[in-house]
Amino acid sequence: MKEYDVVIAGSGPSGAAAAKGLVNEGLSVLVLEKKRLPRYKICSGIIFKKSQDITEKYFGEIPTSAYVTPEHLRGVRFWSDDENYKDYPFNKGGIGAPNIWRSEYDYWLVKKSGAEIKDYCALTDFNDTDDYILLKAHHNLNDEVIDIKCKYLISAEGGKSVIRAKLDPEFEKSLKWFTAYQNYYEGSSSLEPEFYHGFLEPQYGEVYAWFSVKDGLQVFGTAAAKGKKIKPYLLKYTELLEKKFNLKRGKMIRKSGCIGNNMCPEGKFYLGKNNVLLVGEAAGFLNAFGEGISCALTSGLFAADAISKSIKSNGNALELYTDLTKRERKQTTTSWRLGARLAGRDLMPI
Ligand SMILES: Cc1cc2nc3c(=O)[nH]c(=O)nc-3n(C[C@H](O)[C@H](O)[C@H](O)COP(=O)(O)OP(=O)(O)OC[C@H]3O[C@@H](n4cnc5c(N)ncnc54)[C@H](O)[C@@H]3O)c2cc1C
Numbered sequence: 001m002k003e004y005d006v007v008i009a010g011s012g013p014s015g016a017a018a019a020k021g022l023v024n025e026g027l028s029v030l031v032l033e034k035k036r037l038p039r040y041k042i043c044s045g046i047i048f049k050k051s052q053d054i055t056e057k058y059f060g061e062i063p064t065s066a067y068v069t070p071e072h073l074r075g076v077r078f079w080s081d082d083e084n085y086k087d088y089p090f091n092k093g094g095i096g097a098p099n100i101w102r103s104e105y106d107y108w109l110v111k112k113s114g115a116e117i118k119d120y121c122a123l124t125d126f127n128d129t130d131d132y133i134l135l136k137a138h139h140n141l142n143d144e145v146i147d148i149k150c151k152y153l154i155s156a157e158g159g160k161s162v163i164r165a166k167l168d169p170e171f172e173k174s175l176k177w178f179t180a181y182q183n184y185y186e187g188s189s190s191l192e193p194e195f196y197h198g199f200l201e202p203q204y205g206e207v208y209a210w211f212s213v214k215d216g217l218q219v220f221g222t223a224a225a226k227g228k229k230i231k232p233y234l235l236k237y238t239e240l241l242e243k244k245f246n247l248k249r250g251k252m253i254r255k256s257g258c259i260g261n262n263m264c265p266e267g268k269f270y271l272g273k274n275n276v277l278l279v280g281e282a283a284g285f286l287n288a289f290g291e292g293i294s295c296a297l298t299s300g301l302f303a304a305d306a307i308s309k310s311i312k313s314n315g316n317a318l319e320l321y322t323d324l325t326k327r328e329r330k331q332t333t334t335s336w337r338l339g340a341r342l343a344g345r346d347l348m349p350i
Pocket residue numbers: 009010011012013014015032033034035039041042043044045046047048051121122123124156157158159160161162180182221258279280281282285286290291292293294296
């Protein structure tokens with residue numbers, strides 16, 4: 001059975017940042033990713049200033065292969081109705097925020113971490129004994145179950161985490177879920193492509209409805225509480241884009257969906273148990289309007305710091321991690337309050 005200091009489930013930005021921090025401290029690290037890499041991730045792919053600074057500090061310049069056209073977005077344009085908007089510039093005075101494909105950016109990050117990576121291989125179960133953790137992973141390619149042993153386990157699984165569900169089924173049961181849906185069409189529209197557009201009127205979605213342009217594709221989507229029908233919102237929103245913003249839809253290139261939960265807007269963080277830590281969205285780190293890369297990177301780095309310090313000094317990683325993330329948790333929670341004020345309503349009423 002193979003042994004590692006740390007196994008990380010998930011190769012998104014939180015997993016990659018945790019891996020990078022741990023490898024830098026000389027620890028043996030395995031990243032398990034259930035999808036084949038580079039994997040598609042539903043996202044607007046905007047790298048905000050904080051994410052860019054952390055990326056450059058720990059990983060280097062974002063490779064040109066990750067950028068799309070337009071390469072930078074000048075800001076977010078929030079529409080209070082179909083005629084009135086207010087602009088919020090990204091990166092004041094700078095060239096704006098990088099506009100990227102998550103598949104390329106995330107894959108580059110995790111490769112740069114220097115950790116061993118097993119893709120197409122999902123963590124399916126684990127057992128935390130006093131001395132070590134035993135994991136089971138399922139390799140999809142050859143339908144093989146792999147046993148792995150480690151000292152620490154990190155869940156970087158995103159909003160839906162099998163690790164969190166096993167650690168605390170009661171907490172999991174208390175969560176409320178929403179569905180997000182996003183279309184990618186060839187075509188054109190009159191909406192300014194160098195802005196990310198947010199439509200705040202509740203008739204277009206229960207969080208907000210968004211629009212951006214990536215490599216000529218018209219990318220737009222919306223969200224609704226799970227169990228509620230998302231289609232009527234999407235139809236109404238598409239009608240708005242067509243009638244008021246001259247959206248012309250050509251071939252549909254992709255449609256995608258995902259689920260998220262109410263951990264972040266309600267400040268319900270779940271940081272871990274014993275030698276299992278949760279980072280990124282699995283732990284509840286997601287800012288208002290769905291910006292989550294910055295806190296994924298930060299929490300991943302904090303988890304790495306907490307684990308490496310604990311190994312060196314025989315300390316308690318979870319206590320250290322809880323302490324290190326205090327400010328980030330506060331900022332994330334505050335962002336939802338500020339977001340609600342800006343939108344003039346509760347942003348995720350689920
Ligand atoms: C529509 C939409 C638009 C968004 N736009 C932006 C944006 O423009 N900018 C921004 O900053 N944020 C954006 N976000 C938020 C951002 O995408 C997330 O907050 C961020 O990806 C969280 O990173 P993570 O590492 O925690 O999880 P993820 O990026 O979700 O990565 C989790 C990984 O874990 C893998 N995994 C899950 N379970 C297992 C398992 N058991 N074993 C192995 N692997 C597993 C998954 O396949 C996945 O690759 C957006 C989100 C949505 C839904």
